[in-house]
Amino acid sequence: xxxxxxxxxxxxxxxxxxxxxxxxxxxxxxxxxxxxxxxxxxxxxxxxxxxxxxxxxxxxxxxxxxxxxxxxxxxxxxxxxxxxxxxxxxxxxxxxxxxxxxxxxxxxxxxxxxxxx
Amino acid sequence: xxxxxxxxxxxxxxxxxxxxxxxxxxxxxxxxxxxxxxxxxxxxxxxxxxxxxxxxxxxxxxxxxxxxxxxxxxxxxxxxxxxxxxxxxxxxxxxxxxxxxxxxxx
Numbered sequence: 145x146x147x148x149x150x151x152x153x154x155x156x157x158x159x160x161x162x163x164x165x166x167x168x169x170x171x172x173x174x175x176x177x178x179x180x181x182x183x184x185x186x187x188x189x190x191x192x193x194x195x196x197x198x199x200x201x202x203x204x205x206x207x208x209x210x211x212x213x214x215x216x217x218x219x220x221x222x223x224x225x226x227x228x229x230x231x232x233x234x235x236x237x238x239x240x241x242x243x244x245x246x247x248x249x250x251x252x253x254x255x256x257x258x259x260x261x
Numbered sequence: 262x263x264x265x266x267x268x269x270x271x272x273x274x275x276x277x278x279x280x281x282x283x284x285x286x287x288x289x290x291x292x293x294x295x296x297x298x299x300x301x302x303x304x305x306x307x308x309x310x311x312x313x314x315x316x317x318x319x320x321x322x323x324x325x326x327x328x329x330x331x332x333x334x335x336x337x338x339x340x341x342x343x344x345x346x347x348x349x350x351x352x353x354x355x356x357x358x359x360x361x362x363x364x365x366x367x
Contacts, residue, residue, distance in 0.1 A: 177355060186359035187348065234304050250355065252304030
């Protein structure tokens, strides 16, 4: 079956612009989470969505936002881009449906690499 | 939220067992321990997870201490392709740290 698909894979923006990244989860997965990875900070959690509702949010400014659609596809948006937003943005999906369980195994996409000039 | 502590880097000779430790002293009773690895900026790949019992699959073994405050991922016969960053996480918020960079050498 198809894995987690992220688009676009690479993009270049300039400071002040905004960007929207897309993530299509594995069929049947309703939980989607987003991460930012930079060389200095490692893998940092942005937010997690389940059934179109944001379940958890990491410690990022309000310029970072996301949403999930009824088909479980998710988008994240970064407004007023800064140089420090240059990173690999990773999306992961899981079968998690609620509570703390062993079902929250993540499958990651290949990521969207954003360069801000 | 439970946080994890891992050594920043480790070396292992090819063919030998690689034992990667993780400290998660603030883990709560219903939180699982998950291990992932990331090879050269690809998306992280799931390896194994467990709650309190030791687990084994085709990739690795996971040993969790009785008090659940630490765990060890064991790659029984490391190969050069196991060179990667290994992440241990223990919370529903899935907060990754900076992981352990494992270098397998010939």
